Amino acid sequence: MKIAKIVLTIATLFFMGWALMESSKDQPKIWVQVVGVALFFFSMARLMQKTPSNTRQQGPAEREFDAGIKKDLINQAKEEEKDA
Numbered sequence: 001m002k003i004a005k006i007v008l009t010i011a012t013l014f015f016m017g018w019a020l021m022e023s024s025k026d027q028p029k030i031w032v033q034v035v036g037v038a039l040f041f042f043s044m045a046r047l048m049q050k051t052p053s054n055t056r057q058q059g060p061a062e063r064e065f066d067a068g069i070k071k072d073l074i075n076q077a078k079e080e081e082k083d084a
Contacts (some may be wrong), residue, residue, distance in 0.1 A: 003073050008039075008042075008046075009043070009045065011039060012036075012039040012040060012043045014043075015036040015039050015082065016036045016039070016040055018032050018036060019033040019035070019037065020035030020036075063066050
């Protein structure tokens, strides 16, 4: 599995470099550019799977609190500030 990751990384870098060089030619090979971009997106998708999300997972009770009771408490506090 580790060897496959290394091969994928090397192939991606190779095709991205080749696609970059092909784009500067008068008659670029489209398939090289397509493969380079496809490998780039595939590699980025694999990388994003490893990166944790910034959002915190909430349980059903927390979602219910945030959706209903929390808004009511905030509105009640605002009304009390207006009255005071």
